[in-house]
Each structure stands twice: as C-alpha cells, then as structure tokens.
Amino acid sequence: MAKIVLTGASSGIGAAAAVELTKRGQQVVAVGRSPEKLANVHRQMVLVAPSGLDVPEPIAADLTVMADVRHLAAVLLERCPRIDVLVNNAAAQPSRRVLTADGYELGLAVNHLAPYLMTRLLVDRLRDSAGRVVTTSSSTHVKGSFDFGDLQMERGWRSQLSYGRSKLANILFTSELHRRTQLPASSFHPGAISTDLNRNSPFVRLVKPFERFVLAPPEKGAETLVWLATDAEGAAPRGLYYADRGPVDPSPLARDGELAAQLWKVSADLVGLEP
Ligand SMILES: NC(=O)c1ccc[n+]([C@@H]2O[C@H](COP(=O)([O-])OP(=O)(O)OC[C@H]3O[C@@H](n4cnc5c(N)ncnc54)[C@H](OP(=O)(O)O)[C@@H]3O)[C@@H](O)[C@H]2O)c1
Numbered sequence: 001m002a003k004i005v006l007t008g009a010s011s012g013i014g015a016a017a018a019v020e021l022t023k024r025g026q027q028v029v030a031v032g033r034s035p036e037k038l039a040n041v042h043r044q045m046v047l048v049a050p051s052g053l054d055v056p057e058p059i060a061a062d063l064t065v066m067a068d069v070r071h072l073a074a075v076l077l078e079r080c081p082r083i084d085v086l087v088n089n090a091a092a093q094p095s096r097r098v099l100t101a102d103g104y105e106l107g108l109a110v111n112h113l114a115p116y117l118m119t120r121l122l123v124d125r126l127r128d129s130a131g132r133v134v135t136t137s138s139s140t141h142v143k144g145s146f147d148f149g150d151l152q153m154e155r156g157w158r159s160q161l162s163y164g165r166s167k168l169a170n171i172l173f174t175s176e177l178h179r180r181t182q183l184p185a186s187s188f189h190p191g192a193i194s195t196d197l198n199r200n201s202p203f204v205r206l207v208k209p210f211e212r213f214v215l216a217p218p219e220k221g222a223e224t225l226v227w228l229a230t231d232a233e234g235a236a237p238r239g240l241y242y243a244d245r246g247p248v249d250p251s252p253l254a255r256d257g258e259l260a261a262q263l264w265k266v267s268a269d270l271v272g273l274e275p
Helices: 012-023 035-048 066-079 106-128 139-143 159-181 202-213 223-230 257-271
Strands: 003-007 027-032 085-088 132-136 185-189 241-243
Touching: 003 012, 003 106, 012 027, 012 035, 012 223, 027 035, 027 066, 066 106, 085 106, 085 223, 106 132, 106 159, 106 257, 132 159, 132 223, 139 159, 159 185, 159 257, 185 223, 223 241
Parallel strands: 003 027, 003 085, 085 132, 132 185, 185 241
Antiparallel strands: none
C-alpha cells in the first residue's frame, strides 16, 4: 500500500483519481481547496475503500499564496513519515488577469509555482521513500511560451496563453526535476474531460449542458494519473510526458533543456529557495 499525496482532489480528475486509487487499496491524502467538496470526496473514498484500509483525513489548502503552500508542506511532513507518490494535479484557469497576494499572475502561481515549491519542500521525504512525482499538464501546453522579461504577463494576457504557459511549465519542471534529482517524475495530458476547470468562462457556462456529448468523464481523465502513480512505468527515472498511458513527445519548447533550467532558477528565486 502506497501513501499518495494528491492535490486538486476535491473535484474533477483529482477526485476521480482519489476514489479509484482508494478502491485499489492505496492510502490517498486528498488535498483540495473547498473543505465541503473535499469532505464529499472523502466520503466516497471511505465507501469504496477495501476493508481494513485506513483512509487518511483530507487536507484543505489554498495554493494561491506561497506561505500557504509552505504551511501545507509542513503539515504533510508532520503527518506522513513516508510519501511514495506526490501528484501535483490542482490547477486553475482564470478568465481574467489576477495577481496573487505575492504579486504573481494567478495561473503561474497556482499551476506552476505552487507545485514547484511543494515538490521542492517534499523532495527529501520523497527520496527517502523511493518515491515518485506525477504532475498533471495538458496538451494546451503547445499554446504556452515564456517571456522572462514579462513573467506576470502585464502585456497581452489571455486565458489560453496564461494556462498554456503554466502547463508548459509543468512539463519543463518535470524534466528538470528528474535531471537534477534523479527522482522518477512524469507529467501527462489527461484528455479533454468534463470538469469544473473553466467554471469562470461565460462561454463554457453557455455550452455546459452539451459538454457531456464531446468531453469524456473525470474517471477517463484519471486513468493515466492512476497508472503513473501505481505502475512501474511511473517509477522509471525518465522525466517524460505521457498521454493515454504511453509516452508522447510534447512541443519543441517543452523539450528545451535550457528553457527548463532557466525556469527552474527563476522559479526558485520567486519562491525564495536556492536553485
Ligand atoms: N479538464 C480537462 O479537459 C483537462 C485537460 C487537460 C489538463 N487538465 C488538468 O487536469 C487537472 C485537474 O483539473 P480538472 O479538469 O479536474 O479541473 P477541476 O475540476 O476544476 O479541478 C481542479 C482542482 O484544483 C483545485 N484548485 C484550483 N485552484 C486551487 C487553489 N488556488 N488552491 C488549491 N486548489 C485549487 C480545485 O479545488 P476546488 O474545487 O476545491 O476549488 C480542484 O480540486 C489540472 O491540472 C488541469 O490543468 C484538465
């Protein structure tokens, strides 16, 4: 039985993965923002848990502000003497440019800096546990690019550009994490899935009733996550990007080692760590 820390477990793909992993006898520490949604998912986890499995208490945490991410990591280190898998799955897709209390563009903060900082703070525990890191990215990473002179996107902010950049960062972070630490790390695209991700977009609200005809259910989106968290492939020290339970090539930018190294250093600076 593995101890799996899973962010974004209160909704969508993460919730489906938390339930499926629990059904398979894994101990999932579900982390989410909304305590009510998290409690609901926890109830489902308890319902499907094999008899005798101790389902860990979930942890409610907002990952917008880096001090709160540090607090969450401290709670996890206190509660989990072993962490076999860290799944960085939480993400937001803002519909307008918002700056966090730290002064960071929201998509960059929640989708990249939070998992970057969390992973760095948990890396020794993961190493001691012979653990692995799985990060949910997206095929939308192809729309992303980095202008290090305008990291907070003061010019030309668009939802898809912000989101695409953060999902590109997930892939670059994964390959650089593996290069620097030799920890097994993987990122993946879950597919086009019906979830709450675009909840703030007026267009998405309009087409929501028809969504189920074109988008797959969260359980489908959870398949590659569950596989990478439990299969030997996810423990292979390669730092690759996956879709449909197999490695695929991400965009040329996502394979740029120099960009990955530069992003690592800039991110360390932003969250107040040594590279
Ligand atoms: N849906 C798709 O088609 C699709 C495609 C490609 C990639 N993805 C990726 O899949 C992952 C899961 O997204 P989803 O589609 O399942 O969307 P979702 O249903 O909206 O789930 C997102 C999760 O992230 C959490 N979250 C958002 N902002 C947060 C914050 N500031 N602090 C802490 N937690 C926060 C949410 O918490 P609350 O619900 O409690 O607020 C929720 O648990 C994301 O990484 C996304 O980029 C999704």
